[in-house]
Amino acid sequence: GQEFQFGPCQVEGVVLQELWEAFQAMKDIVQAQDNITSVQLLRKEVLQNVSEAESCYLIHALLEFYLNTVFKNYHHKAVEFRILKSFSTLANNFIVIMSKLQPSQEKEMFSVRESARRRFLLFQRAFKQLDREAAVTKAFGEVDILLTWMENFYQ
Amino acid sequence: DGVAVLPAPQNLSVQSTNMKHVLTWSPVIVPEEIIHYSVEYQGEYESLYMSHIWIPSSWCSPTQGPECDITDDITATVPYSLRVRATLGSLTSAWSTLKHPFNRNSTILTPPGMEITKDGFHLVIKLEDLGPQFEFFVAYWKREPGAKEHVKMVRRGGIPVHLETMEPGAAHCVKVRTFVKAIGRHSAFSQTECVKVQGEALPL
Amino acid sequence: HFAEDTSDLLQHVKFQSSNFENILTWDSRPESGPDTVYSVQYKTYGETEWQAKEGCQRITRKSCNLTMETGNLTDFYYARVTAIDVGGRSATKMTDRFSSLQHTIIKPPDVTCIPKVRSIQMIVHPTYTPIHTGNGHRLTLEDIFQDLFYHLDLHINHTYQMHLGGKQREFEFFGLTPDTEFLGTIVSLVPTWSKKSIPYMYRAKTLPDQTWT
Numbered sequence: 001g002q003e004f005q006f007g008p009c010q011v012e013g014v015v016l017q018e019l020w021e022a023f024q025a026m027k028d029i030v031q032a033q034d035n036i037t038s039v040q041l042l043r044k045e046v047l048q049n050v051s052e053a054e055s056c057y058l059i060h061a062l063l064e065f066y067l068n069t070v071f072k073n074y075h076h077k078a079v080e081f082r083i084l085k086s087f088s089t090l091a092n093n094f095i096v097i098m099s100k101l102q103p104s105q106e107k108e109m110f111s112v113r114e115s116a117r118r119r120f121l122l123f124q125r126a127f128k129q130l131d132r133e134a135a136v137t138k139a140f141g142e143v144d145i146l147l148t149w150m151e152n153f154y155q
Numbered sequence: 156d157g158v159a160v161l162p163a164p165q166n167l168s169v170q171s172t173n174m175k176h177v178l179t180w181s182p183v184i185v186p187e188e189i190i191h192y193s194v195e196y197q198g199e200y201e202s203l204y205m206s207h208i209w210i211p212s213s214w215c216s217p218t219q220g221p222e223c224d225i226t227d228d229i230t231a232t233v234p235y236s237l238r239v240r241a242t243l244g245s246l247t248s249a250w251s252t253l254k255h256p257f258n259r260n261s262t263i264l265t266p267p268g269m270e271i272t273k274d275g276f277h278l279v280i281k282l283e284d285l286g287p288q289f290e291f292f293v294a295y296w297k298r299e300p301g302a303k304e305h306v307k308m309v310r311r312g313g314i315p316v317h318l319e320t321m322e323p324g325a326a327h328c329v330k331v332r333t334f335v336k337a338i339g340r341h342s343a344f345s346q347t348e349c350v351k352v353q354g355e356a357l358p359l
Numbered sequence: 360h361f362a363e364d365t366s367d368l369l370q371h372v373k374f375q376s377s378n379f380e381n382i383l384t385w386d387s388r389p390e391s392g393p394d395t396v397y398s399v400q401y402k403t404y405g406e407t408e409w410q411a412k413e414g415c416q417r418i419t420r421k422s423c424n425l426t427m428e429t430g431n432l433t434d435f436y437y438a439r440v441t442a443i444d445v446g447g448r449s450a451t452k453m454t455d456r457f458s459s460l461q462h463t464i465i466k467p468p469d470v471t472c473i474p475k476v477r478s479i480q481m482i483v484h485p486t487y488t489p490i491h492t493g494n495g496h497r498l499t500l501e502d503i504f505q506d507l508f509y510h511l512d513l514h515i516n517h518t519y520q521m522h523l524g525g526k527q528r529e530f531e532f533f534g535l536t537p538d539t540e541f542l543g544t545i546v547s548l549v550p551t552w553s554k555k556s557i558p559y560m561y562r563a564k565t566l567p568d569q570t571w572t
Contacts, residue, residue: 002336002550012339013232013260015288017553022230024461031456037437040405048433072204084210085228092198092231144461145435151551272519277534279519315519320534 004097006153009056011100014093016147016154022089023143029081031141034134039126041138042145046123050116055153056103057116062146063098065124066139067091073136090143161185161248164192164221164239169253171262174288174335175226182221183241183248191217191242195250196225199233202256209238217242232338234258264342267291267312267333271348276321278350280329284313290334292341295319298326298349326351365450367391368442372452374425376463378500379488381430383415383423383438383454395444399423404435404456412438426489432460432503465500465556468509468547476566479541480531481523483509486547501526504549513543537568 004011050058071091078087103113127135164180171177183190193216195209215223229235234256241248268283282291291309295318296302309316321327328349334341367388375382383399399415402408415423429436439453466486473480485499492498501507513521513532523530535541544558 003339013337015337016551018230018337020553028455037402037404037456038407040435043405044433067200067204071200075205075208085213085230088198088201088210089230091200091204092233095198095200095203096232141456144458148433148458148460154551274515274519275536277515277519281519309522317515317519317521 002154004150004153005155006055006059006101007052009059009101009103011097013100014096016151019090019093019147022086022093023147025086026078026081026083027141027144029083030137033077034138034141036130036134036138039130039138040142040145041123041126041135042142042149043122043126046119047145047149050119050149051112053109053112054116054119056101057113058119059150059153060098060101060103061116061120062123063094063101065120066143066146067094067098070136070139073132074140077137077140161190161241161243161246163248163251164241165251167237167239167251167253169225169237169257171257171259173265173285173333174259174262174337175224176229176257176259176262177222178215178225178237178239178253179222180239180251185243188243189219191219192221192223192239193217193242194223194225194237194239196228196238197236198231199235202234202236229257229259232258232260260338260340262335262338264333264335264340266343266345267331269329269331269345269348270315271329271350272315273321273350273352276323276352278318278321278327278329279315280309280318280331281315282309282312282331284311285333287311288335288337290336291331292334293318293329293331294344295327295329297322298328321350321352323352363448365442365448368395368444368448368450369397369440369452372438372440372454374429374438374454374457374462376457376459378466378486379426379430379459379463379490379503380424381426381457381459381463383425383440385421385440385452387421387442391442392444392446393419395419395442397421398441398443399425399438400441401425401428401436401438403431404437409439417443429457429459430490432490434458460503460552463554465547465549465554467557467559468545470545470559470561472561472563474563474565476537476568477535478531478533479513479535479563479565480529481511481545483528483530483545485528500547504552504554506551507547507549509545510548511543511545513541515541535565537565540564 078084162183164183166181169178194212197209201208213227236256238250238252240250270281272279293307294304296304326349328347330344330347332342332344368391370386372385375384396417399412400409436457437453441451443449469484471482487497487499490498508526510524511530521532542562544560546558547556
């Protein structure tokens with residue numbers, strides 16, 4: 001079967017097409033709420049040329065942020081836009097991925113960890129520069145950018 | 156209606172076979188009255204991050220029978236909490252919650268049904284259609300000492316598919332099992348079935 | 360002062376993409392008048408500036424080819440159209456966020472079919488896209504979608520099908536009856552993007568068996 005291989009971190013039991021289907025069902029209504037077309041949170045400096053070794057740290061940090069901050073603060077909109085079912089599918093599959101990621105904490109991985117952390121901080125800083133609700137809406141609307149990047153590690 | 160308090164449904168349980176999940180419960184009986192039920196679910200995300208949130212089931216909010224097909228609601232391989240309540244007019248019962256959360260990786264995977272036919276020297280197989288989550292691994296071989304086993308992956312059931320062109324006089328055998336990506340599990344193999352074709356060798 | 364209703368001037372501004380050829384299209388209601396002119400702008404998501412699309416300024420047709428302007432596979436884009444009628448009324452509408460990787464549909468593969476006496480050979484030709492690499496090399500669909508594969512089926516007298524599939528380009532259905540007509544289809548599939556091409560439908564007839572004549 002297919003699985004995610006984020007460097008040393010392997011994740012089974014998630015079908016990427018099901019995540020895409022869930023997001024596609026919400027995409028237009030969610031992205032239409034984001035009027036700030038001049039800011040992209042998950043921009044190239046965050047996601048491009050990520051090494052295999054970095055990828056586990058970066059996806060762990062991003063998914064943790066999405067679950068703790070983005071999804072949590074977007075939930076009431078999901079109810080309002082009647083997209084709760086697709087929202088729940090995404091959130092619960094992100095939980096599966098998170099639960100299977102075991103990024104190594106060994107000392108020799110410090111520089112790789114730091115590199116991934118700098119990328120994540122670029123994203124988080126851009127997020128904090130926006131109004132809170134606008135930032136949550138934009139981040140949730142950029143899940144397709146995240147899924148497109150995750151494709152690279154789906155084999 | 157002469158009913159002060161509506162009892163909550165009891166004996167909730169989930170039966171899951173081949174990724175089809177059905178929640179059942181004991182019906183609430185009120186003579187000469189029709190009771191409706193509402194089913195709601197929570198994935199692990201909801202129970203961890205927003206435990207007050209329950210999501211109405213796609214097909215059973217409300218429903219009349221004491222069962223609910225929750226297959227479309229279970230869309231991740233995590234534990235799901237499920238609850239049911241009864242309603243009669245303006246009366247509603249308390250919620251009853253499934254004792255142990257349900258995870259789809261516990262589904263029972265049965266060997267798939269298959270139909271083997273011949274068309275001349277062609278060996279044809281038709282597999283049970285179990286839906287888009289299932290792939291089929293078909294193993295087939297010529298029944299003779301040291302014969303090599305071939306494997307073909309069939310993506311969807313329900314369509315008769317040519318497996319191989321047989322040699323006359325030899326028995327050709329087939330067995331099949333399913334694989335479900337979403338839970339990373341496969342079923343046991345089916346019974347082996349063999350067929351034989353008489354007649355002259357086919358010039359290739 | 361009431362805002363003037365100009366919704367008749369401009370509707371359904373969207374990208375239509377197939378094999379990475381990205382065409383911006385729009386509509387207007389009949390009452391908007393034939394002399395309305397349209398101007399197109401586009402931008403990359405995350406950038407500030409809108410760019411005017413040369414060749415699509417003050418045009419009367421209702422489409423504009425933005426393939427070159429939206430050719431970076433990892434970028435997302437917006438386009439917008441401004442319509443102005445003879446009475447000076449105007450309206451501007453923007454597309455949804457567009458990603459060619461997500462939105463493009465795949466055309467039927469290009470196939471050569473070679474019937475023989477007891478088999479039919481199929482050769483699938485590479486499908487070139489308008490996308491170029493830095494050094495000018497034109498990318499095929501197979502270059503862009505690493506998991507693209509082909510699925511072929513051949514219908515045998517309406518009762519069953521022969522299936523072949525894989526990433527290779529040459530396939531052959533064996534064990535067929537000579538001098539017989541067969542129908543079949545070939546599709547390109549990209550599992551990770553859940554993309555399936557429009558089927559290439561074919562009809563082929565095996566050659567007569569001359570060995571005994």
